[in-house]
Amino acid sequence: xxxxxxxxxxxxxxxxxxxxxxxxxxxxxxxxxxxxxxxxxxxxxxxxxxxxxxxxxxxxxxxxxxxxxxxxxxxxxxxxxxxxxxxxxxxxxxxxxxxxxxxxxxxxxxxxxxxxxxxxxxxxxxxxxxxxxxxxxxxxxxxxxxxxxxxxxxxxxxxxxxxxxxxxxxxxxxxxxxxxxxxxxxxxxxxxxxxxxxxxxxxxxxxxxxxxxxxxxxxxxxxxxxxxxxxxxxxxxxxxxxxxxxxxxxxxxxxx
Amino acid sequence: xxxxxxxxxxxxxxxxxxxxxxxxxxxxxxxxxxxxxxxxxxxxxxxxxxxxxxxxxxxxxxxxxxxxxxxxxxxxxxxxxxxxxxxxxxxxxxxxxxxxxxxxxxxxxxxxxxxxxxxxxxxxxxxxxxxxxxxxxxxxxxxxxxxxxxxxxxxxxxxxxxxxxxxxxxxxxxxxxxxxxxxxxxxxxxxxxxxxxxxxxxxxxxxxxxxxxxxxxxxxxxxxxxxxxxxxxxxxxxxxxxxxxxxxxxxxxxxx
Numbered sequence: 001x002x003x004x005x006x007x008x009x010x011x012x013x014x015x016x017x018x019x020x021x022x023x024x025x026x027x028x029x030x031x032x033x034x035x036x037x038x039x040x041x042x043x044x045x046x047x048x049x050x051x052x053x054x055x056x057x058x059x060x061x062x063x064x065x066x067x068x069x070x071x072x073x074x075x076x077x078x079x080x081x082x083x084x085x086x087x088x089x090x091x092x093x094x095x096x097x098x099x100x101x102x103x104x105x106x107x108x109x110x111x112x113x114x115x116x117x118x119x120x121x122x123x124x125x126x127x128x129x130x131x132x133x134x135x136x137x138x139x140x141x142x143x144x145x146x147x148x149x150x151x152x153x154x155x156x157x158x159x160x161x162x163x164x165x166x167x168x169x170x171x172x173x174x175x176x177x178x179x180x181x182x183x184x185x186x187x188x189x190x191x192x193x194x195x196x197x198x199x200x201x202x203x204x205x206x207x208x209x210x211x212x213x214x215x216x217x218x219x220x221x222x223x224x225x226x227x228x229x230x231x232x233x234x235x236x237x238x239x240x241x242x243x244x245x246x247x248x249x250x251x252x253x254x255x256x
Numbered sequence: 257x258x259x260x261x262x263x264x265x266x267x268x269x270x271x272x273x274x275x276x277x278x279x280x281x282x283x284x285x286x287x288x289x290x291x292x293x294x295x296x297x298x299x300x301x302x303x304x305x306x307x308x309x310x311x312x313x314x315x316x317x318x319x320x321x322x323x324x325x326x327x328x329x330x331x332x333x334x335x336x337x338x339x340x341x342x343x344x345x346x347x348x349x350x351x352x353x354x355x356x357x358x359x360x361x362x363x364x365x366x367x368x369x370x371x372x373x374x375x376x377x378x379x380x381x382x383x384x385x386x387x388x389x390x391x392x393x394x395x396x397x398x399x400x401x402x403x404x405x406x407x408x409x410x411x412x413x414x415x416x417x418x419x420x421x422x423x424x425x426x427x428x429x430x431x432x433x434x435x436x437x438x439x440x441x442x443x444x445x446x447x448x449x450x451x452x453x454x455x456x457x458x459x460x461x462x463x464x465x466x467x468x469x470x471x472x473x474x475x476x477x478x479x480x481x482x483x484x485x486x487x488x489x490x491x492x493x494x495x496x497x498x499x500x501x502x503x504x505x506x507x508x509x510x511x512x
Contacts, residue, residue, distance in 0.1 A: 127498055127501065130494070130497065130498065130501075131497065131498070131501050133491070133492050133494055134490040134491060134492065134494035134497055135490075135491065136491035136492070159496070161492070161494055164492045164493070164494070165492075197511075198511075198512070199511050199512050232508070232511075233511060234390040234391075235389070235390060235391065235392035236389050236390065236392070236417070236420045236421075237420070238386070238389055238390035238417055238420070240415070241386065241387065241390055241504070242383055242386065242387070242500070244498070244501065245383065245386075245387050245500065245501060245504045248497070248501045248504055248505060249504060249505070249508055249512075252488070252505055253512040254512075255453075255454075255455050255488075255489060256454070256455050256505075256509040256510075256512045
């Protein structure tokens with residue numbers, strides 16, 4: 001392995017691939033011509049039912065590369081043998097990348113990111129993406145562990161904004177947030193118990209806003225990597241907001 | 257009919273009643289001890305199944321008044337004979353009232369209201385209530401025609417905030433908005449095509465913000481009663497926001 005320009009380019013391309021699986025989700029993705037598809041993967045053992053025939057037909061119509069695998073080979077691609085139903089699809093999302101790459105690129109620059117900790121509801125994830133994109137957030141840190149992953153439900157709930165939003169993947173959130181803090185970013189956990197409020201935050205430093213699970217808030221492991229805690233002031237003794245609402249208030253706050 | 261103080265008090269009490277129906281919704285409402293219940297209505301024809309027995313048991317435990325009716329009498333209360341399943345429940349919501357009463361009270365005062373036009377998704381309605389309450393909106397105009405109505409789903413999605421939020425009922429939105437405009441309020445339709453933006457709005461006049469259906473926007477009938485059109489500026493060519501997100505940005509805009 002080498003960091004040659006060619007390697008980096010290839011690496012960036014593979015980072016941009018999002019693999020979805022299951023017959024219905026793959027069919028729906030193929031039917032949406034706005035989705036940039038890279039490759040369709042099929043298990044050789046698939047019985048040709050109506051869904052599979054339609055999937056093959058759409059792949060042919062859209063001139064999409066098809067790879068055939070034995071069950072084991074397909075599981076390696078879907079990473080979910082139990083639920084892939086013998087079908088996987090690589091989407092090539094232009095703004096889908098890794099947190100590590102962004103960490104290298106962002107040195108010395110100003111940015112505002114959202115980091116998601118334990119956001120398990122796909123509807124909320126899609127709404128967060130939509131609001132963050134419209135509000136001008138520079139990217140969303142999405143860990144593989146503990147969060148809903150991008151699937152057709154999330155794509156739908158994002159109303160097309162997923163392809164315009166920089167999604168930065170990582171395995172776990174805490175170590176990545178620590179790296180951001182070491183590079184001088186302010187890492188702010190949203191917490192209803194915080195003393196400081198969002199409105200008083202000085203906006204000159206690059207900032208990562210950490211949004212936690214709606215019921216349990218930011219996890220203690222992740223909170224340890226945060227440098228600040230802030231809250232959104234609420235009236236009428238309301239205790240919490242929907243996490244997508246919180247994401248929107250953060251993303252749009254410069255506009256008011 | 258007379259407008260004596262006693263009549264007005266009685267009238268205000270009946271305005272505050274929200275009747276829900278159906279065995280499951282009524283049971284769930286009775287199980288939530290934070291819900292202020294006025295009266296339980298049962299059809300005499302009800303077969304005693306498990307749900308009905310549990311409903312009767314909870315009413316007894318909570319010392320709630322029970323009225324028994326023939327099927328016709330119950331339909332008059334539920335206003336939905338097809339779906340009431342022989343059960344209705346009056347909730348006495350302290351902040352549930354009529355738009356007409358508010359119109360009389362608000363003369364010469366400053367206020368900010370949300371008016372909902374064609375919001376059919378109960379999840380969105382609940383989220384709007386939650387965000388508006390937390391942001392300090394003075395009330396929500398909810399017409400009977402064309403909008404989701406307050407039911408257990410909405411109550412759940414509002415996460416307890418429905419009982420802290422002034423809900424102003426009316427039959428149709430357009431004539432009520434016209435009255436607000438005649439009394440000097442600014443009635444602003446949210447529209448992605450508007451020239452003026454939310455951020456530039458002068459905040460001294462009492463204002464009603466009109467939120468339309470997510471797909472179709474504010475209806476043309478309602479738009480005719482509006483005195484202004486505004487939009488929320490969006491980045492990355494995003495075309496629209498979820499309506500609950502829009503409600504939150506309006507409600508919280510003074511805080512940033």
